[in-house]
Amino acid sequence: MELELSRxxxxxxxxxxxxxxxLLPPSVSKEPQKVAVADNDGILQIFSIKKEDIQLHFKTLPGPKISSLQLGGAIGSPTDKIFVAAENEVKGYTKKxxxxxxxxxxxxxxxxxxxxLLHLKNEKICGRFVLGNDLFLCGxxxxxxxxxxxxxxxxxxGDRIVDVIAFYADKTRRLMSLIACEGxxxxxxxxARVTLSMEVESAPTLLHILEEDSTKTILFGTVDGRVGILDVEKYQSTTPVLVQISYWFVSARQHGFDRWLIDASNASTISxxxxYDMTGNGTKNLIVGRQDGxxxxxxxxxADKMDASILIYSHVSDNKKREPTPFFKRVFAMIKIIATLTFLLQNCNESVSSLQCGVVGTQGFDEILVVTYTGRVFGLTTEAVDKNVGGDSTVGNYIFSQETSTKIxxxxGDIEDLQVKVGKEREKYQSSTQSFFEELSAIPLLSIKDSFVLSKETATYILTMEVPTxxxxxxLQSNVPVDLLDVEKNSAVVSYSDSDRSVGNFLLATYRCQIxxxxxxxxxxxxxxxxxxxxxxxxxxxxxxxSRLQQYEIKPLSLHYRIYKFDESRIFNTLTIKGTFSLAEIHTWLSQCLPEVPEKPQISENTELYFESTLLGTILQGTYQKGEAFFKSDNxxxxxxxxxxxxKEATKKKIKIEISSSINDESINHVIKLIEPKxxxxxxxxxxxTLLDALNELEVNDEESLGYLSGKYKDLLVNEKGLRAEFQEQPDYLDRLYGIVSDLYVDYNKxxxxxxxxxxxxxxxILDEYSYDALILFFRPDLAK
Known part of the structure; x- marks a missing residue:
């Protein structure tokens, strides 16, 4: 089954x-709903669509950036009150x-x-919406x-909070809130006390409560594009809070996280x-918006763990799939001003900020209303937009009424006036730049939405930058060696420039973007x-x-990520550091060395953190307090x-420290075993x-030549496309593994x-003629004795 929608x-x-x-609730079912949208200029506006025209109901004056918009209402009344949060203030507006x-x-x-949240009489609630007199605010x-x-x-x-939801538990009837944390x-x-800590495999980006058939299901989205289910109430009990915290923190992976509802690993971030029931069969569909548009x-x-989710619709926000309104389609056919109305036709490959499902444009037709990062508001409607309008005026293949012709x-005329105004302003600006007087040229404010996220599957960082224009x-410039890899979605042309490595300039590359x-x-x-x-x-x-400069820190242990369980059965090497450093200093040093370190240390006698390598799977434990730090790792x-x-950091601060280490020779065998499959x-x-390159040089491509080849070479030619794609996905990956083994050998002997x-x-x-036994003997010659 596929869903057909038009933009x-x-x-x-x-x-x-x-x-x-x-979307504000309708007074009558399937009636067009009003739209409430807020932006970073501090403007809140309510509008509706009537006969393809925007009907603005109210619009506030600019102010501080609005970071959140929610709906609410009194008991027994529609949730048509509008609440917005800006800086540390919350304001409420009526729909008028x-x-x-x-x-x-x-x-x-x-x-x-x-x-x-609103306290209902039966103490049940629809969680995600703003509903009343319990207010939850997160910074x-x-x-x-x-x-x-x-x-x-x-x-x-200690971690950064990214989202919050609250609800009344069905079993205990107690008010619970969930916060999603970046770690x-x-x-x-x-x-306001933590009763349950649930670890998930990837950093969450949002929380959502799915209500259907009087049941609540808690969903969360992740940075790697997956949607998971949490089962919080199943593991809530009447045991004391402190006991729950201790137990659940240890077994968070098994208890709390239920399963992945959408397991599209390595896809774009869920935003x-x-x-909403888009198919009209009485069952709600899950609508997902991603950062890549x-x-x-x-x-x-x-309810059924064995029933996999089925993708029935996918829309990529670009100019190939964009459908203008019927009215504007007719305008384009008549006056041929596509270049002038560029905001309707330009590539809109931008992140989705928010979406809501309901009835917006036409009564009786469901729609997905979407707003993007740059503020484009569009709908994906079940209504077929390719329809003619009967009348007495004809242009091309379209028939227009007199009213539509007047609008066109x-x-x-409005477009022509705008063109004249733009031309005058451009001439005015050009003349002012050539003036002898002290004219000022104002640099526009450039807002950038960016992220620098570690991908566990590929052991690489994904740098995403989005600009309103x-x-x-x-x-790109880097003072450390880094490699730039191809991205399928990236259509920009990259060129490299010679860089002087003697002054710490290891990368100088330019991405020239298409229009x-x-x-x-x-x-x-x-x-x-x-x-x-x-x-x-x-x-x-x-x-x-x-131009605007963005900086991203490359940390010494950049390919590690934080975990919450530690395998004590491995063979470890240890490092102990003692000195006059404070807890804040050692915590700062670790945050500069490792990703995903909380901004604030734990308020306890010892702070303990666990990490795992995305590339090798080796683990690291760090336990530290004022004046002492202890680390152990199998690498x-x-x-x-x-x-x-x-x-180096202690030397910079002129802090005297004592360092002692213990290296276990057996850990070398363990790490090489981890590297061996890769x-x-x-x-x-x-x-x-290499064999495929040789076969292509021999021009072995006709049937007669293929008949002389062995089965191995035939299989290579059949699977050539897949093999080359896998090789190009991680070029020079073998040299990277060679470098890891070489570093391990140098560090071990150091x-x-x-x-x-x-x-x-x-x-x-030895690596070229790989043999595990030969490699172990090279690392540890004492075993040959």
Missing amino acids: IDYTLVGITSTNCLK GKLFLTFDSGMTETVTSMLV KHIYNHYRDCKDVGSYLC RMIRALEH CLDA TIEAYIINV SRLK AIDNIL NTNRLEIKIRTIEGQHGVLQAYVTPLVQPKC VSTISILKEFLT LVKQKMISNNV FKGCNVKSKLVRLRE
């Missing part, structure tokens, strides 16, 4: 954040634009997510709970979710042990010419990198590609006080 563009607002779009609430939360952080690290605008509890989280943790709170609809079954004429080029590109995705491969800064100079297509190179970095696989891929760089040539020869 209709409505309007353009300012730059938007997540949770910035809502009357301000009825202004609440200063007193928070020291800007509000990033908001939720208000970067602070969670606050207000009741009747009075503070009743707060929680300080791959979702925490359940009661009375918004909604549940993709909008998807799924048939789901949350009026629109044509078209990008001319992006210049109307405002979002670029780049895959970057880092090398552990090398740390520095990656700089991106973003130059948009605006006048006067300007000698990890211990060596930590030792070198922490020593090494063997990449050697096979590399050899197969702890023994030996300089073995002269033996690396022999090590390369």
Whole structure:
């Protein structure tokens, strides 16, 4: 079953954040709904669509950036009250634009997510919406709970909070709230106390409550494009809170996380979710919005674990699939001004900020209403938009009524007036730049939405940059060795420039973007042990010419990510550091060395963190307090990198430290066993590609020549496309593995006080003729005795 939807563009607002779009409830079923949308200019506006025209009901004046928009209402009345959060203040408006609430939360952080709950008589609630007198506000690290605008509890989280939801538990009838944290943790709170900590495999981006048939299902989206289900209430009990915290923190992976509802691993980040019956069969579909502009609809079954989700619709926001409104289609056919109305036809490959399902454009037709990062509001409707209008005026293949022809004429006149005004302003600006007087050329404010996320599957970083206007080029510069890999979605042309490595300039590359590109995705491969800064100079297509600098830190152990369970059965190497450093200093050093370290250390006697390597699967444990730090890892190179970095940082601060280490020789065998499958696989891929190149040089492509080949070579030619694609996905991956083994050999002998760089040539020869036993004997010659 497939869902057929047509795109209709409505309007353009300012730059938007997540949770910035809502549909007001209709007074009659299937009646067109009003739209509430807020932007970063602080403007809240309510509009509706009537006969393909925008009917604006009210619009506020500009102000501070609006970070969240929710709906609410009194008991027994429609949820048509509008609540917006800007900085640390919450305001409430009626649907007619009357301000009825202004609440200063007193928070020291800007509000990033908001939720208000209504106490219903039967103590059941629809969770995700703003509904009444319980207000939940979250900043970067602070969670606050207000009741009747009075503070009743707060929680300080070490991780960054990305979203919050609340609901009444069906079993206990107690008010629970969930906060999604950037460190791959979702925490359940009661009375502002953590009662359950649930680890998930990927960092969550949002929380959503799916209600159907009087049951609630808690969903969460992740940065790697998956949607999971949480089962919170199943594991809630009447045991004391402290006991629950201890138990659930240890077994979070098994308890709380249920399963993946949509397992599209390595896809684009989930930015918004909604549940709505788009197919009309009485069952809600899951609507997903992603950071790369993709909008998807799924048939789901949350009750049956064996029933897989089915993708029934996918929309990519680009000019090939864009459908203008019927009215504008007729305008284009008549007056041929496509170039003038570029905002309707330019490439809209941009992230989705928010989406809601309902009836918007035409009565009786369901629709997915979407707003993008740059403020484009459009709908994906079940109504067929390709229809003619009967009348007495004809242009091309379209038939127009007199009223439509009048609208077209009026629109044509407006466009001509705008062209004249733009031309005059352009001439005025050009003359002012050539004036002898002290004229000022103002540089426009350039807002950039970016992310620098580690992909566990490929052990690479995904750098995403999005700009409200078209990008001319992006210049990348790095003072550490990094590799740029191809991305299928990336249509920009990359060119490399010679760089002087003697002054620490290892990368200088320029991405020249195609016309109307405002979002670029780049895959970057880092090398552990090398740390520095990656700089991106973003130059948009605006006048006067300007560029904005974005910096991204490359950390020494950049390919590690935080975990919450530690395998004590492995063979470990240890590192102990003692000195006069404070808890804040050692915590800062670790945050500069490892990704995903919380901004604040744990408030306890010892702070303990666990990490795992995305490339090798080796693990690291760090336990530290004031004046002492202890680390253990099954990888000698990890211990060596930590030792070198922490020593440099202590030397910078002139802090005297004592370092002791213990290296277990058996850990070498363990790490090589972890590398071996990757090494063997990449050697096979590399050899197969070399054979394919040789076969292509011999021009073995006709049937007669193929008949003389062995089955092995025939299979290679049959699977050539897949083999080359796999090789191109990670070019030079075999050399990368060789480098890891070489670093392991050097670090292992460094702890023994030996300089073995002269033996690396022999090590390369052993790797070329790979044998596990020969490699172990080369690392540990004592075993041959």
